[in-house]
Amino acid sequence: MQDKEVLKLVGARIRVLRKEKGLSQEALGEKGGFHFSYIGQIERGEKNVSLLNVAKIAKALDVNLIQLFSYVSEDPKMMESDLEIIEIITMLRKSSPEKVRLARNVMRELTSGGEQNHSR
Structure with a gap:
């Protein structure tokens, strides 16, 4: 850079x-x-x-x-999914560590495509 x-x-x-x-x-x-x-x-x-x-x-x-x-693109237009991700991050920052771990596990399940991946 x-x-x-x-x-x-x-x-x-x-x-x-x-x-x-x-x-x-x-x-x-x-x-x-x-x-x-x-x-x-x-x-x-x-x-x-x-x-x-x-x-x-x-x-x-x-x-x-x-x-x-937290760099942003020089393009001021954000995709709707980007705004949703920012909202999720904001909610997680206000959550307890236990809820953050739960959210992480849910995200792993959602993004694994059904694969069994429970490594930490």
Whole structure:
């Protein structure tokens, strides 16, 4: 992965999260203590933003830092199944470890095509 590609992927992810929160670049900039043009440069992959500023952006977006590195396609259109997968992940993050294991086992059964695969 080339340097510029990383910048573009993280920038695209920040843009998606900002839009999901209904924030303009200016509003995000105000919440994080940045000028809106700086937010635009980050979103376009033009700025190599410091880790400290990434943390400020995550806080301003009210997301975990790791969520900024969950790359998204530069294509803003998501498949309906992608949205359903995100919903499942969100539900699992709120579940107990036992329920997560149960869900994993159900998924193994669904994706195994009837094969017996009970390895951990």
